[in-house]
Amino acid sequence: MTIPRRRFLQVAAGAAAYTAATRPAWPQDYPTRPVRLIVGFGPGGAPDILARLIGQWLSDRLGQTFVVENRPGASGNLATQLVVEAPADGQMLLLVSLSNAVNASLYENLAFDFVRDIAPVAGISRDPNVIVVNPSFPVHTLPEFIAYAKANPGKINMASPGVGTSPHMAGELFKLMAGVDMVHVPYRASPPAITDLMGGQVQVYFSPIAAGIEYVRAGRLRALAITSAKRADVLPDVPSVAEFVPGYDAGAFYGIGAPAKTPAAIVEKLNREIDAGLADSTLKARLADLGSVPFLGSPADFGKLMAAETEKWTKVVKFAGIKPQ
Secondary structure (H helix, E strand, C coil): CCCCHHHHHHHHHHHHHHHHHHCCCCHHHCCCCCEEEEECCCCCCHHHHHHHHHHHHHHHHHCCCEEEEECCCHHHHHHHHHHHCCCCCCCEEEEEEHHHHHHHHHCCCCCCCHHHHEEEEEEEEEEEEEEEECCCCCCCCHHHHHHHHHHCCCCCEEEECCCCCHHHHHHHHHHHHHCCCCEEEECCCHHHHHHHHHHCCCCEEEEEHHHHHHHHHCCCCEEEEECCCCCCCCCCCCCEHHHCCCCCCCEEEEEEEEECCCCHHHHHHHHHHHHHHHHCHHHHHHHHHCCCEECCCCHHHHHHHHHHHHHHHHHHHHHHCCCCC
């Protein structure tokens, strides 16, 4: 059967329009619509703050909105599973944090494997925590705090934004290495933990610097020590824990991940733009003001960090007998 020329052209044009409308965006076109950046914790905490900084940078650079969505629950596992199950097209990304590395051993029956099912895209930062107490608490230095904790075993309530989070794990490592006994009190995010710390319901918080620094500067919280091996430039007068507890080193890391099998070209494009942001003087200064140390590198570099942190905290989880709540 011969198709009339006019009808043939109509069918061909329709087919071309359908193909253009239904095919996924080619990597060089990415993104062609808003991208969802999933954060496994509530608004106002360090993960949320960093996600919004990077999301805004990517929005400005790539011409599409990067929408930050807070999906708290199960120490970040709900958010991670949401991204693991998403199409591998770069339209849904994960704010990766230390909790992901901890959860790999903390939870026995996860429906995903963090290292296998989340593709590393780019690092954002390495962030120490700062040990803070209410100014009315009767200690002014870390040695005084250790002495007080040893004299009052089980009487100090240690806040955290959830089991397996950076503040929790920094506190657990401190308990082991300093030989003190504190009661862990988990919250859903940093802001309510800080609110209760200032209200006296809990006595200590190994706070992300980004979440606690303004309260320290305002004198509403007292900083005792930084949890990294060295002092933080943003709080130069605050000693490191390692100055009193040799070998102690704990802190968060943050980055961007995507569903496994996300096209390499999309991953590389995102990595290139995020690294450009971390090198930008304005964003770099903002991160420094939050106490964050930028982590630039390739997707492979971030993947190595993810794997190394997972191995490190697996040992702490098992040694301390930490269980999910």
